Amino acid sequence: MKFTIRLVGAIWLSVLIVIGGFAFLQIREERERLVDDLKRRAVLVGEGLKEAIEPQVARGSTVGVERILKKFGRPTRGIAVYDRFAGLMVATPDVAKLLPPSLPEVTDAVANNAVSQGFRVVGGRLAYVYAAPLTQDERPVGALAVFLDAEHLQAAEWDLWWRNALRFLALALVISLIALGLVRSSVTAPMAKMSEWTKALRAGRYVPPPEVPDTNVFGPLAREVAGLARSMQRARAAAEHEAALRLAGESIWTEERLKQFVSLRLSGRLLVVVSNREPVSHVRKGGRIQTLTPASGLVTAMDPMMRACGGVWVAHGSGDADRETADARGRLAVPEDDPRYTLRRVWLTAAEERGYYYGFANEGLWPLCHIVHTRPVFRPDDWASYLEANRKFAETVLDEIRNAEEPLVLIQDYHFAPLPALIKAERPDARVALFWHIPWPNFEAFAICPWQQELLAGMLGADLVGFHTQYYCNNFLETVDRTLETRIDWEHFTVTRGERVTAVKPFPISVAPEFVDDPPQRTREELRRQLGISAEFLGVGVERLDYTKGLPERLRAIQWFFERYPEYRERLVFVQLGAPSRTSIKRYAELALEVEATVREVNQRLGTKGWRPIVYLSGHHEHREIWSYYRHADFCMVTSLHDGMNLVAKEFVSVRDDEDGVLILSRFAGASHELRDALIINPYDLAGTAEAIRTALEMSKDERRARMTRMRHVVSEHNIYRWAGLLLSELSRIPVETPGVKAS
Numbered sequence: 001m002k003f004t005i006r007l008v009g010a011i012w013l014s015v016l017i018v019i020g021g022f023a024f025l026q027i028r029e030e031r032e033r034l035v036d037d038l039k040r041r042a043v044l045v046g047e048g049l050k051e052a053i054e055p056q057v058a059r060g061s062t063v064g065v066e067r068i069l070k071k072f073g074r075p076t077r078g079i080a081v082y083d084r085f086a087g088l089m090v091a092t093p094d095v096a097k098l099l100p101p102s103l104p105e106v107t108d109a110v111a112n113n114a115v116s117q118g119f120r121v122v123g124g125r126l127a128y129v130y131a132a133p134l135t136q137d138e139r140p141v142g143a144l145a146v147f148l149d150a151e152h153l154q155a156a157e158w159d160l161w162w163r164n165a166l167r168f169l170a171l172a173l174v175i176s177l178i179a180l181g182l183v184r185s186s187v188t189a190p191m192a193k194m195s196e197w198t199k200a201l202r203a204g205r206y207v208p209p210p211e212v213p214d215t216n217v218f219g220p221l222a223r224e225v226a227g228l229a230r231s232m233q234r235a236r237a238a239a240e241h242e243a244a245l246r247l248a249g250e251s252i253w254t255e256e257r258l259k260q261f262v263s264l265r266l267s268g269r270l271l272v273v274v275s276n277r278e279p280v281s282h283v284r285k286g287g288r289i290q291t292l293t294p295a296s297g298l299v300t301a302m303d304p305m306m307r308a309c310g311g312v313w314v315a316h317g318s319g320d321a322d323r324e325t326a327d328a329r330g331r332l333a334v335p336e337d338d339p340r341y342t343l344r345r346v347w348l349t350a351a352e353e354r355g356y357y358y359g360f361a362n363e364g365l366w367p368l369c370h371i372v373h374t375r376p377v378f379r380p381d382d383w384a385s386y387l388e389a390n391r392k393f394a395e396t397v398l399d400e401i402r403n404a405e406e407p408l409v410l411i412q413d414y415h416f417a418p419l420p421a422l423i424k425a426e427r428p429d430a431r432v433a434l435f436w437h438i439p440w441p442n443f444e445a446f447a448i449c450p451w452q453q454e455l456l457a458g459m460l461g462a463d464l465v466g467f468h469t470q471y472y473c474n475n476f477l478e479t480v481d482r483t484l485e486t487r488i489d490w491e492h493f494t495v496t497r498g499e500r501v502t503a504v505k506p507f508p509i510s511v512a513p514e515f516v517d518d519p520p521q522r523t524r525e526e527l528r529r530q531l532g533i534s535a536e537f538l539g540v541g542v543e544r545l546d547y548t549k550g551l552p553e554r555l556r557a558i559q560w561f562f563e564r565y566p567e568y569r570e571r572l573v574f575v576q577l578g579a580p581s582r583t584s585i586k587r588y589a590e591l592a593l594e595v596e597a598t599v600r601e602v603n604q605r606l607g608t609k610g611w612r613p614i615v616y617l618s619g620h621h622e623h624r625e626i627w628s629y630y631r632h633a634d635f636c637m638v639t640s641l642h643d644g645m646n647l648v649a650k651e652f653v654s655v656r657d658d659e660d661g662v663l664i665l666s667r668f669a670g671a672s673h674e675l676r677d678a679l680i681i682n683p684y685d686l687a688g689t690a691e692a693i694r695t696a697l698e699m700s701k702d703e704r705r706a707r708m709t710r711m712r713h714v715v716s717e718h719n720i721y722r723w724a725g726l727l728l729s730e731l732s733r734i735p736v737e738t739p740g741v742k743a744s
C-alpha cells in the first residue's frame with residue numbers, strides 16, 4: 001500500500017511540475033500577446049486623436065475637445081484630455097465620473113513630454129492607461145489619456161490556469177491508473193504468485209516456479225529461490241534419510257556421511273579431481289549461452305561426489321562459450337545456482353585436442369582397452385600431444401595445490417596415464433590416485449601399444465590405482481609385472497618400483513541415489529503422447545554413440561525379436577536416445593551412419609502405417625529429460641560389447657522407485673558383476689538378446705518387483721558416496737613421503 005501511495009504521489013508531483021511549468025509559460029505568452037494588443041490599440045486611438053485635439057487644447061477650447069471626444073468614445077474605451085497642469089479638462093462619460101483627480105501616467109506624460117502607459121484600477125476595474133503629451137511648438141500643453149478595459153486579461157489568465165488544472169487532473173489520473181494496472185500485473189500479481197510458490201517450497205512441496213511476465217525482473221529471484229529450495233529440500237531429505245538409516249541400524253553411505261567423513265578424516269585438506277570431461281560446459285545456441293551436462297558416466301558419478309566434498313575439479317574447457325563463463329584463470333563456481341565446488345578449466349588448442357583426446361586417448365587407448373575389434377591407431381604425433389596435454393594439466397593442478405598441504409588428487413581415466421608421475425615429481429607430499437574408468441586388457445593386448453612402458457611408469461607415479469573390478473586389477477598387475485622392473489605383492493595388491501609403492505585396488509563406481517534432484521512430473525501417458533506412441537510396451541536405450549555400446553547389435557536383436565514374436569508388433573516401441581560423441585573420429589562417424597541406417601531399415605521392414613518399432617532420438621539429452629524415459633520404460637537395454645562399468649544400468653535402477661521395469665544387461669559390462677538380477681545377455685547373440693526382450697515383457701509383476709528391489713538395494717548401498725568414501729579413505733591412509741625420509 002505504501003508503495004502504491006508513493007508511486008501515485010510521485011506521478012502526481014511529476015505531472016504537476018510538468019503541467020505547471022508549461023501552464024506558467026503559456027500564460028506568460030498569452031498575457032504578453034494581450035498586452036501588446038492593448039498597447040497597439042491604445043497607440044492607434046491616441047495617435048489618431050492627438051492631431052485633432054492638440055490645437056483645441058492649446059486654445060483651451062473645452063467645447064472643441066468635447067465634440068471630438070463624443071465621436072471617439074466607446075463603452076470599452078474611455079478617453080480623457082488634461083490641461084498643462086495635468087488637471088482633467090474633458091472625459092468621455094463612461095470614465096468621467098470614475099477618474100481620480102490626478103493620474104501618474106498623465107503627470108509623467110506632461111512632465112516628461114513623453115508617452116507614459118501602464119495598468120491601473122479605474123472605478124474598480126482593471127484598465128490599460130495610455131497617456132500621450134499634447135504639444136504646441138514641442139512644448140507640452142496637456143495630455144491625452146486612453147483607457148482600455150483590461151479585465152479580460154485576468155479572465156483569460158484564469159481560464160488558462162483552469163484548463164491546465166483540468167489537464168493535470170486528467171493526465172495524472174490516467175497515468176496513475178495505467179501505472180497501477182502495470183504494477184498490479186507486472187509486480188503485485190507475480191509477487192503474489194512467487195510468495196505462494198515459496199510458501200509451497202517451504203512446506204516441502206516441490207512446485208515449479210510460476211510463469212512471470214518479466215523474466216529480467218523476476219528470473220534471477222526465481223532462480224535464487226529455486227536454488228535455495230533445492231538446497232533446503234536436499235538437506236531435509238538427507239536428514240530424513242539419515243534418521244531412517246539410523247533407525248534401521250544401516251550404515252549406508254550418504255552425501256551427508258561423505259561430507260562428515262571428509263571433514264573428519266581429511267580435516268580441511270584440499271581435494272582436487274582431474275578429468276578430461278568437465279561437469280558443465282557452456283555452449284552458444286541461437287545467440288544465447290546454454291549450460292550443458294555432458295553425456296558422460298564419469299560426470300554422472302563424480303559430480304555428486306564433488307558436491308558433497310567440495311574442492312577443485314580440473315577439466316578441459318571444451319564448450320565454445322566456456323571462456324566467457326569463467327574468470328581469467330578459467331575458474332567458476334559449480335553448480336551456478338548453488339555453488340559447491342570450483343571448476344578450473346584447462347584450455348587446449350585445437351591441435352592439442354586432436355592429438356591428445358581424439359588421437360591418442362580415443363583412437364589409441366580406447367580401442368586398445370576395450371578390445372571390440374576396432375583397431376587401435378598409435379601415431380607418434382598423437383603421443384607427443386598426449387604428453388603435452390598431460391604437462392598442461394599437471395601445471396594447472398600444481399597451480400591449484402600450490403598453497404595446500406598434503407592435498408589429495410584424484411585423477412580420472414585413460415587420458416592421464418602420465419599425470420600421476422608429473423604431479424608426484426613436484427609434490428611428493430600430495431596423495432595421488434588414478435582411477436581408470438575403462439577396462440584394462442590382458443598383457444598381450446596391451447603390449448601392442450608402442451609406449452606401454454611410459455604409460456605404466458606414469459601411472460605408477462600414483463599412490464593408488466583403481467579399477468572397477470578385481471579382474472582389471474589383476475590384468476594391470478600382470479601387465480606391469482611383465483613390462484617393467486618392479487616387485488608385485490599379490491597378497492596386498494601393491495607394486496613397488498624403486499622406492500615407490502602403488503596400491504592397486506577395485507572400486508566399482510556407481511551413481512548417486514538420486515539421478516536428478518527434482519524429477520519432472522511427466523507421466524507415462526504424457527511421454528507416450530509426446531513421442532506419438534500408442535503401443536502398450538516401451539523399451540529404452542540411452543547411450544553415447546560409441547561402437548563399444550553394441551548399438552547395431554541391439555537394433556538387430558530387436559528386429560529379430562519382432563520377426564520371431566510377431567504378436568508383439570505394434571505393441572512395443574523401442575526408444576533409443578543417442579548422444580553424438582567424438583564425431584570427428586571416422587569410426588564414430590561411421591557408427592552414427594550405421595545406427596541411422598539400421599533404424600531406418602528395421603522400421604521400413606517391420607513398421608506399419610501407425611507404428612514404428614524403433615524411435616531414434618539422436619542428440620544431447622539432459623538428465624531430467626532422460627529421467628522420464630528410465631522411469632516409464634518397461635525395460636532398459638544395455639548391450640555393451642565391453643564396458644568398464646556402464647552407469648546407464650545403474651541410473652535406470654536408481655530411477656525406478658516404483659520398483660518396476662526390467663534391466664537387460666550385457667555380461668561384458670562391469671555392472672553385470674553387481675546387478676545380478678538383470679537379464680544378463682551376450683550382446684553378440686542376437687537370438688539370446690531377443691529372448692531376453694520377450695522374457696522382460698512377459699515377466700510377472702512380482703518377479704519384476706523382486707528383481708528390481710534387489711538391484712535397487714545394491715545400487716543404493718554401493719553408491720557413489722561409498723565409492724568416494726572408500727577411495728579417499730584408502731588414499732588418506734597412505735603415509736606421506738617427506739623428501740629424504742623413507743615413508744613408514
Ligand code: F6P
Pocket residue numbers: 276277295296297298299413437438581582644
Ligand atoms: O568410460 C570412460 C568415460 O570417461 C566414461 O566415464 C564416459 O561416459 C565416457 O568415457 C565419456 O567420453 P567422453 O568424455 O570422451 O565424451
